[in-house]
Amino acid sequence: GQQVMQIPQYQHVQEGEDFTTYCNSSTTLSNIQWYKQRPGGHPVFLIQLVKSGEVKKQKRLTFQFGEAKKNSSLHITATQTTDVGTYFCAGPGGSNSGYALNFGKGTSLLVTP
């Protein structure tokens, strides 16, 4: 079945440094979604990418979807302490799983002031 892998597993940065997490799927995706989970919280939707090569920005966050629609990345410019949390990428499974999301294991970001 579809597997979604993320690297790195952990990242510790100084406030103001940049951060990037990478996501790879074993199969071509119809879309890829990114979620953020704060410590002790629940996953919260950030963005959905649908088109091959798509790039979307949300303030300091830049999301990319690969040309083959099998990989994606999230880049944060000039991290802030409010960016702390775990970032998950997820790709929808097929109709045989109700299109449930297959999540990567996430990248936990720690930002030191």
Place this chain on the structure above:
Amino acid sequence: NAGVTQTPKFRILKIGQSMTLQCTQDMNHNYMYWYRQDPGMGLKLIYYSVGAGITDKGEVPNGYNVSRSTTEDFPLRLELAAPSQTSVYFCASSPLGAGIQYFGAGTRLSVL
């Protein structure tokens, strides 16, 4: 608009006890899901439902059961709790297949 509501937030069970985790959504979404999250891991699908009266197993269904009698409610039943079921449980809903999912706040369960 409450979104997805899960109860209880925390629970401690003894081995062999049973309980029901409640999940209610007020967004009229057809698709609902139960995931479990273990430390350092992503979320794994337990059960899903594509509409009232329709449920099916996900990746890790053993030891769990679900029902979907209404669009709003999707309870998860744990029978004969085991320590391996210690986890955080999230319910999610979506208006579309492969669409954005909205998560509840989670139920943190310990089985001792």
